[in-house]
Amino acid sequence: MDASQNLVDAYEEDGFVLIAEAFSAPEIACLKQRLPMLAAEEGPKRVLEKDGVSVRSVYGPHLTDPLFDRLTRDRRLLDPVRRIMGVDTYVHQTKINFKKGFGGDVWKWHQDYIFWLKEDGVPKPRLITAAVYLDEVTEFNGPLFIIPGSHKESVIDVDADDTALSSYRESPTWISNLTAELKYSLPKEGVARLIQRRGVVAPRGAAGSVLLFHPNVVHASPSNILPFDRVLVLITYNSVDNKPLESHARRPEFLCGREFSAVSPDPLGSRLIA
Amino acid sequence: MDASQNLVDAYEEDGFVLIAEAFSAPEIACLKQRLPMLAAEEGPKRVLEKDGVSVRSVYGPHLTDPLFDRLTRDRRLLDPVRRIMGVDTYVHQTKINFKKGFGGDVWKWHQDYIFWLKEDGVPKPRLITAAVYLDEVTEFNGPLFIIPGSHKESVIDVDADDTALSSYRESPTWISNLTAELKYSLPKEGVARLIQRRGVVAPRGAAGSVLLFHPNVVHASPSNILPFDRVLVLITYNSVDNKPLESHARRPEFLCGREFSAVSPDPLGSRLIA
Numbered sequence: 125m126d127a128s129q130n131l132v133d134a135y136e137e138d139g140f141v142l143i144a145e146a147f148s149a150p151e152i153a154c155l156k157q158r159l160p161m162l163a164a165e166e167g168p169k170r171v172l173e174k175d176g177v178s179v180r181s182v183y184g185p186h187l188t189d190p191l192f193d194r195l196t197r198d199r200r201l202l203d204p205v206r207r208i209m210g211v212d213t214y215v216h217q218t219k220i221n222f223k224k225g226f227g228g229d230v231w232k233w234h235q236d237y238i239f240w241l242k243e244d245g246v247p248k249p250r251l252i253t254a255a256v257y258l259d260e261v262t263e264f265n266g267p268l269f270i271i272p273g274s275h276k277e278s279v280i281d282v283d284a285d286d287t288a289l290s291s292y293r294e295s296p297t298w299i300s301n302l303t304a305e306l307k308y309s310l311p312k313e314g315v316a317r318l319i320q321r322r323g324v325v326a327p328r329g330a331a332g333s334v335l336l337f338h339p340n341v342v343h344a345s346p347s348n349i350l351p352f353d354r355v356l357v358l359i360t361y362n363s364v365d366n367k368p369l370e371s372h373a374r375r376p377e378f379l380c381g382r383e384f385s386a387v388s389p390d391p392l393g394s395r396l397i398a
Numbered sequence: 399m400d401a402s403q404n405l406v407d408a409y410e411e412d413g414f415v416l417i418a419e420a421f422s423a424p425e426i427a428c429l430k431q432r433l434p435m436l437a438a439e440e441g442p443k444r445v446l447e448k449d450g451v452s453v454r455s456v457y458g459p460h461l462t463d464p465l466f467d468r469l470t471r472d473r474r475l476l477d478p479v480r481r482i483m484g485v486d487t488y489v490h491q492t493k494i495n496f497k498k499g500f501g502g503d504v505w506k507w508h509q510d511y512i513f514w515l516k517e518d519g520v521p522k523p524r525l526i527t528a529a530v531y532l533d534e535v536t537e538f539n540g541p542l543f544i545i546p547g548s549h550k551e552s553v554i555d556v557d558a559d560d561t562a563l564s565s566y567r568e569s570p571t572w573i574s575n576l577t578a579e580l581k582y583s584l585p586k587e588g589v590a591r592l593i594q595r596r597g598v599v600a601p602r603g604a605a606g607s608v609l610l611f612h613p614n615v616v617h618a619s620p621s622n623i624l625p626f627d628r629v630l631v632l633i634t635y636n637s638v639d640n641k642p643l644e645s646h647a648r649r650p651e652f653l654c655g656r657e658f659s660a661v662s663p664d665p666l667g668s669r670l671i672a
Contacts, residue, residue: 226586230621263537264598269623312500316625324538324624347504347621349543350598351590 128207135208139275139341140327146200147256147332151396156258158189159355162220169378178227184378185357186218196359197390201254204336205361208252212386213361216240216251217379221356223266228348232309236360237339238279239308244380245372249279250363255335258355260328266348267326268335268356271318275338282308310342318342361387402481409482413549413615414601420474421530421606425670430532432463433629436494443652452501458652459631460492470633471664475528478610479635482526486660487635490514490525491653495630497540502622506583510634511613512553513582518654519646523553524637529609532629534602540622541600542609542630545592549612556582584616592616635661 134141162182163170169183185192195201196215205213217240222228236253240246261267284307327335337343339360348354364386374380392398408415436456437444443457459466469475470489479487491514496502510527514520535541558581601609611617613634622628638660648654666672 225590230623233623263600264543266620269538312625316499319625326537344623346540346623349504349507349618349620351586351593 128204131204132208135336135338138270138272140270140272140335140337141204142327142329143200143204143334143336145330145332146334147396149332152258152331154191154397155195155256155357156355158185158191159220159222159258162189163222168376173224173227173229175227178224179222180224180229181222182220184218185220186215186359187378191396192218192357194390194392194396195256195357197387198396199389199394201256201334201359202387202389205252205254208336209250209361209363212364213252214364214381214384214387215359216244216246216362216381217358217360219358221358223345223348223354223356225265225348225350225352225354228266228354230347231343231345232306233315233342233344234306234309235274235280235340235342238282240339240368240380241279242284242308243373243375245369246362246366247369248363248366249275249339250366251339251360253337253339253358253360255337256357256359257329257331257333257335258357259353260331261326261333261354262328263326265350265352265354266345267328267354269324269326269344269346270337271315271322271324271342273322274318274342275340277318277342278340280310280314280342282310284308315342402478405478406482409610409612412544412546414544414546414609414611415478416601416603417474417478417608417610419604419606420608421670423606426532426605428465428671429469429530429631430629432459432465433494433496433532436463437496442650447498447501447503449501449503452498453496454498454503455496456494458492459494460489460633461652465670466492466631468664468666468670469530469631471661472670473663473668475530475608475633476661476663479526479528482610483524483635483637486638487526488638488655488658488661489633490520490636490655491632491634493632495632497619497622497628497630499539499622499624499626499628502540502628504621505617505619506580507589507616507618508580508583509554509614509616512556514613514642514654515553516558516582517647517649519643520636520640521643522637522640523549523613524640525613525634527611527613527632527634529611530631530633531603531605531607531609532631533627534605535607535628536602537600539624539626539628540619541602541628543598543600543618543620544611545589545596545598545616547596548592548616549614551592551616552614554584554588554616556584558582589616
């Protein structure tokens with residue numbers, strides 16, 4: 125069985141697969157150089173931690189930064205995504221999660237797809253997220269915890285948590301999806317049942333590794349109490365035949381991409397820097 | 399070299415040592431049976447998480463519960479403590495840290511001894527804490543993170559954080575030592591320097607394991623985002639020749655023990671339940 129078939133099988137079985145060190149140290153260093161500028165830009169694309177100071181996430185970096193745009197077109201992401209999905213994809217959403225040292229807070233247990241279903245009207249969970257590790261991920265720096273195989277549960281319907289909105293009453297409703305208090309997080313008992321049946325893992329990897337994961341896989345991450353940041357770039361690809369419903373309310377482009385044509389691979393192929 | 403000399407050497411080198419499964423499953427089950435009652439008792443010995451609901455710690459369980467008293471006298475704790483310290487000890491403090499599932503919050507980076515020095519006037523860091531694991535400790539449930547060898551740094555003096563008191567203005571000052579906002583936590587840069595030099599570890603172990611650690615070893619723990627509690631019992635033994643200074647302000651007995659005679663071993667020896 126060839127390596128890429130193993131990758132597809134692992135993804136289908138577990139709902140995720142890790143590709144170790146897909147990007148080189150110099151490539152990762154170039155991406156990291158852009159972070160201070162991207163984090164400094166105020167506006168709705170930037171979300172702060174509850175401390176009101178640390179940057180938690182920046183949405184849509186590929187819309188303004190050419191290197192992040194090129195990253196979305198890199199064959200080391202596109203080829204395995206194409207292999208798993210079987211069809212072409214476009215970029216639904218990108219985001220940088222900073223998980224700041226001494227400040228990066230918890231992400232509660234959730235599935236991603238319920239947000240894209242309910243907020244954007246994406247008809248099916250035919251999306252894949254590629255998480256590019258900009259720092260080594262260890263057991264100590266707030267790694268993603270994943271319940272393997274939980275994508276087979278399909279969408280676990282949960283009531284929208286409107287208290288998640290309480291501190292943001294003045295803001296448009298979509299802001300609630302971007303805060304630490306997730307609108308659709310899973311209840312304790314449901315997560316307990318899933319973990320008792322399926323266990324939990326935390327895929328570690330060197331900087332430059334890529335985690336591909338299913339939009340229905342149940343995941344979370346604890347606080348990062350180390351004094352060093354642990355940054356991920358998340359790129360969510362959606363199948364070209366799975367566009368959001370026209371009838372659905374529209375979130376901003378940086379949350380719900382509207383460039384629906386298939387991503388064209390970077391002419392550099394598999395080299396992020398020339 | 400005999401096993402107990404290895405234990406002493408490891409403790410002196412790293413500032414901690416793990417004794418795997420010192421207590422049996424039935425013994426741990428008996429201790430766990432007492433938890434709901436101990437956690438239900440309102441009063442100053444009980445500290446809640448910032449959520450105002452989950453129990454974070456209960457101090458002094460050995461003062462009221464006979465099984466916890468017997469635990470402090472068990473030879474499986476007293477013998478290695480005696481071996482390491484070289485002198486007899488008494489109980490300075492006991493506490494249960496609940497680290498509740500879905501609610502157990504961060505303990506910031508700190509050394510324990512600075513609290514006992516500044517708040518109680520304990521002259522020297524000649525104490526040992528025994529942490530008895532009432533649940534399995536894994537990489538997922540908010541384990542203790544320890545910087546090995548950091549006890550060799552001696553006391554790292556930090557300014558008392560009086561903002562840690564802000565939510566507790568009505569309370570006696572000692573309450574600030576009991577809250578999530580530790581009065582003497584270490585700054586980011588200092589922790590970074592230590593970790594760059596010495597690394598970080600998280601001693602995992604089955605329920606019933608015992609972690610002995612030095613009062614100057616730098617440690618912390620992240621949030622517990624699993625839906626299951628991770629409970630530790632912490633017993634701090636102080637050398638009989640290291641009593642708190644008489645001249646020092648007095649915290650309550652459940653924080654600063656005043657039964658200064660050497661702990662008398664339980665006549666049951668090494669069996670917590672008959």
